[in-house]
Amino acid sequence: MFPDTQLEATVRDLVQPGRGILAADESIPTITRRLAKVGVESTEETRRAYRSMLLTTAGIGEYLSGVILFEETLDQCTDDGTPLVEVLTRQGIVPGIKVDKGTVPLPGAPGEKITQGLDGLAERLETYRAKGARFTKWRDVYVIGTGTPSRLAIEANAEVLARYAAAAQAAGFVPIVEPEVLLDGDHDIARCAEVTETVLHEVYHALHRHGVVLEYTLLKPNMVLPGKDHPARATPEEVADHTLRVLRRTVPAAVPSINFLSGGQTPEEATANLDAMNRRRDATVPWELSFSYARALQHPAMEIWAGRADKAAEAQAAFLHRCQLTAAARRGQYTPAMERAA
Numbered sequence: 001m002f003p004d005t006q007l008e009a010t011v012r013d014l015v016q017p018g019r020g021i022l023a024a025d026e027s028i029p030t031i032t033r034r035l036a037k038v039g040v041e042s043t044e045e046t047r048r049a050y051r052s053m054l055l056t057t058a059g060i061g062e063y064l065s066g067v068i069l070f071e072e073t074l075d076q077c078t079d080d081g082t083p084l085v086e087v088l089t090r091q092g093i094v095p096g097i098k099v100d101k102g103t104v105p106l107p108g109a110p111g112e113k114i115t116q117g118l119d120g121l122a123e124r125l126e127t128y129r130a131k132g133a134r135f136t137k138w139r140d141v142y143v144i145g146t147g148t149p150s151r152l153a154i155e156a157n158a159e160v161l162a163r164y165a166a167a168a169q170a171a172g173f174v175p176i177v178e179p180e181v182l183l184d185g186d187h188d189i190a191r192c193a194e195v196t197e198t199v200l201h202e203v204y205h206a207l208h209r210h211g212v213v214l215e216y217t218l219l220k221p222n223m224v225l226p227g228k229d230h231p232a233r234a235t236p237e238e239v240a241d242h243t244l245r246v247l248r249r250t251v252p253a254a255v256p257s258i259n260f261l262s263g264g265q266t267p268e269e270a271t272a273n274l275d276a277m278n279r280r281r282d283a284t285v286p287w288e289l290s291f292s293y294a295r296a297l298q299h300p301a302m303e304i305w306a307g308r309a310d311k312a313a314e315a316q317a318a319f320l321h322r323c324q325l326t327a328a329a330r331r332g333q334y335t336p337a338m339e340r341a342a
Contacts, residue, residue, distance in 0.1 A: 008216070023294035063323040068096045129172065144184075189226045
């Protein structure tokens with residue numbers, strides 16, 4: 001399957017200087033919790049109105065190369081009846097789709113999870129293609145705790161990620177592989193680095209076993225951070241040093257781009273940490289260092305919008321500003337002073 005002009009074109013469109021990916025693929029339970037925090041009831045209509053507000057923001061195509069959508073969003077339209085997928089393509093943004101079906105308990109590994117959704121995936125991919133999606137995403141999670149993640153969880157989740165990626169490429173999609181070491185816990189940054197390195201080693205061994213062509217994949221990992229309950233916070237420079245060290249040890253140079261998740265960081269933290277990594281780019285960093293953020297791009301806009309149509313323009317301005325700042329970090333040109341320039 002190498003080379004493949006269709007997959008090459010999708011990778012080229014997704015991996016562009018100064019641009020990254022918006023994750024707008026929250027499952028219904030997840031977006032329900034986030035909408036509830038701003039006083040909005042989660043219905044199909046409120047979810048449509050919110051995502052339509054985001055995706056119709058003028059100018060985001062300058063900073064976003066792709067958007068990961070949730071399944072119901074593929075079928076939704078703006079207030080004037082324009083399909084949201086068409087709204088994206090008009091701005092030069094590639095539509096993508098989350099294809100996993102969420103996590104369930106992993107038998108034999110108390111407290112750990114495995115991601116489901118492989119059953120029927122090939123058939124669903126054909127449906128997604130017909131609706132305009134060109135790339136996919138699948139997320140597996142790992143919990144740092146006493147004795148976790150277990151060897152069973154590390155190996156089982158890597159196998160699932162590889163089977164997904166192989167199926168996606170066979171159907172003509174560029175797969176985003178997302179192994180997320182969660183921020184939950186009181187571990188220090190060294191422990192996060194140790195676990196992340198082990199997880200990524202196993203993921204790439206599995207991808208190799210399944211014949212996945214790395215040139216046609218993107219990696220969406222966590223940054224290496226101390227747990228959210230750890231008393232000491234890490235500086236952007238410390239995050240960059242630990243994260244790049246782990247990536248150099250684990251991620252093949254064939255991977256075109258690493259698009260970090262924000263993973264519970266504030267928008268400012270996620271932006272500063274990405275900027276610090278790009279300021280350290282040198283000949284030992286063969287990949288693009290980009291973003292695939294959800295809350296770190298959306299949160300200010302959601303708080304302003306809060307279900308009010310009369311606040312849509314203000315919310316869009318906040319969203320565009322967040323995209324601008326994150327794109328600056330993608331180039332290693334962000335400064336905290338830019339936060340106050342809105």
